[in-house]
Amino acid sequence: MRYISLVLGLTMMLASTLTQAAQDVTEDGLVRVPSSRKISVYRAPEVPFHRYQRIVIAPIPVVFRKTWIRENHELKPEEINRMKEEFAAAFREVLVEELVERGGYELAETVGPDTLRVEPYVLNVNIVAPQAGAEARSHTYVRTGNSMKVAIELRDAASTVIVGRIIQVVQPQEWTIPQFASKVSNLSEVRSRLADTARYTREALNVANAARD
Secondary structure, X not given: OHHHHHHXXXXXXXXXXXXXXOOOEOOOOOEEEOOOOOEEEEEOOOOOHHHOOEEEEOOOOEEEOHHHHHHOOXXXXXXXXXXXXXXXXXHHHHHHHHHHHHOOOEEOOOOOOOXXXXXXXXXXXXOOOOOOOOOOOOOEEEXXXXXXXXXXXXXXXXXXXXXXXXXXXXXXXXEEEEEEEOHHHHHHHHHHHHHHHHHHHHHHHHXXXXXXX
């Protein structure tokens, strides 16, 4: 129940943050810093990010858009759970690639003062053709891509105090020529967008590490 409440709370918080694009300081004290137009980056002032050498990655909730659930009511619960598990696994994989393999952080098994807790969220997911390729010899084509809101909260792992937040709103692509869709292409597209968020997070941490007093 606490897990669900946290996800719902963050969803409401993100909605508030996204509708106030010009705000410089969030309700939880984070300050907006310059970043790519594709993302919003918030950071706690006066936090020495260079002290963080290790990370822990929290379980990753995947939440579909409410209207999507209604529109795709014929989907079986196990199929929806499969997508959630695949998207969460893909997100964790690209986070490890960016933060550990490229960023130089160590995956921690224990928490200490040098540990950053990475809390990823995949929210408001809209998969345009979730059943594409489900039937043999059938072909599905779409003109609109998938969409979602991706967020990463950064917390001091020892104290659980929030020290940063990265938000990316993934808008659906539009194609004049219909694109072939399948379960494989859906996962590939989602993974690509999640990889973008992971890369932006590594870049934001690099900037924060360089901003020493």
